Amino acid sequence: MQVDTAVPAAARSGRAPTWDIGTETLLWTDPPARSAHRFVPGRTDHAMELPQQVSAAKTRSLGGLALHLTEGIALFDSTGSHRTWLVYWAREGVQAGATAIDAKGRLWATTLGADGWLARVTGDGSASIVLRGLPAANGIAWSPDSTRMYLTDGSGRIDVLDFDLDSGQCGERRPLCEIDGEPGGLAVDADGRLWVAIADRGEIRCYTAEGALERTIPLPAQRPTDCCFGGPDLTHLYITSATDGVADPTEADGSVLIIWNLASGLRPHSFAG
Template sequence: MQVDSAVLAAARSGRAPTWDVGTDSLLWVDQPARSAHRFVPGRADHAMELPQEVSAAKPRSHGGLVLHMTGGIAVFDSTGTHRNWLVYWARDGVQAGATGVDAKGRLWATTLGEGGWLARVTGDGSARVAIADLPAAHGLAWSPDHTRLYLVDGAERRVDVLDFDLDAGSVGERRALCEVDGEPGGLAVDSDGRLWLAVRDRGEVRCYTADGTLDRTIALPVQRPTDCCFGGPELTDLYITSATDGVADPTETDGAVLVVPGLATGQRPCSFSG
């Protein structure tokens, strides 16, 4: 299996890789370093410094970015110079967590810590808590038919699945899909419905079928992978972020953004409607 280093970033905690189809580039963040990045394959990785920790940067349908920051959800214009808070929900002891955009352009975001939650944010800034008392949700992704929402529960070390109503923007009861003998991170779902999960303390990405069966494991040249997404012109390359925080003796590769070319075909990413 070919695994390449796309960006030798030495990130403290790289997260939320997101392919931006409008610019053929990869968005990713280094949360504790307070930076959002845009990587243009074959060219350069551009960083934007931020005043708070940031757990994700996603494209907006009207141009610019939406960022999940410690204080809440913020939108940046297309120049990257003007920021407005869309939702401000700062709480003591609560950090920004996982972030996803559904096929209707709604943003779904978790917070980490005691009293954490999963919230739905619409383009006009309306926010509603979908799941309360969720301390460690590290990943969100949807099935190709948009009828399932997958949620990574780091506290319970498992991946859960919830029935998803795309038109209503609502979720059903959680049920366990698979247990993970490791520390689960973020995940991506390909066009065939398989789940690709970063396992943070195992140095690997695992592939699970839609029924939760382990299908394959890919060993990585990093000790602490954190998240993954599909990207590239045909959405066939798996990009994987990693961290140096929590690594006792980091190598040159730790903290890099990795890429596994031609692995599978991902789903077309969605842009936030706000």
């Protein structure tokens, strides 16, 4: 399996790769560097500097971006020049974590810290804490039919919750599978398989919907952090990586990697706000 470099970078901790269907570009962030990026395949990588850490940049149905910042969720207009706070939840010792958009356009975000939580945010800015006790939740995804939500939280496993798309309600959290490693972000393909970045093993692993390990792909980056499907047909897997925590970084560490024509990904959704 050939793994190439899509974006040569030295990101401290690349995060939240997100394919923007409207522009056919890749959004990704580097929280410690306080930067959000838009990569135009085959051309260039544009960086936007921000006043605080940003863990994710997601497209909005009204145009512009929704950014998950340390102090909450902020909306940027299509020019990137005007910012407004949608949800402000600044707390001492709390950092921005994972972010995902469900099929109804709701934004789901975690915070990192001893009292980390999972919050649901609607387009009008209404926010509810759905789960507490998530100190290191790094990944959120849904099954193709949106009846299951998947979470990785640094506990050495992937968890699953029954999910009701219409109401946005979650069932009880339960283990899907144990992982001998540190699971980071994850992506789900059209067949319901889970592709997970294993941060301390330098691997991407594929698990079935039943939690069975199907495939392991070694990577040239030592600390992969997250992944998403992108490209014109959503068949390429983009993988972010980090240099933080890597003793002897190589050129691949901190770059955004790509595996071509790996599987068919799910269509990403935009935030309805």
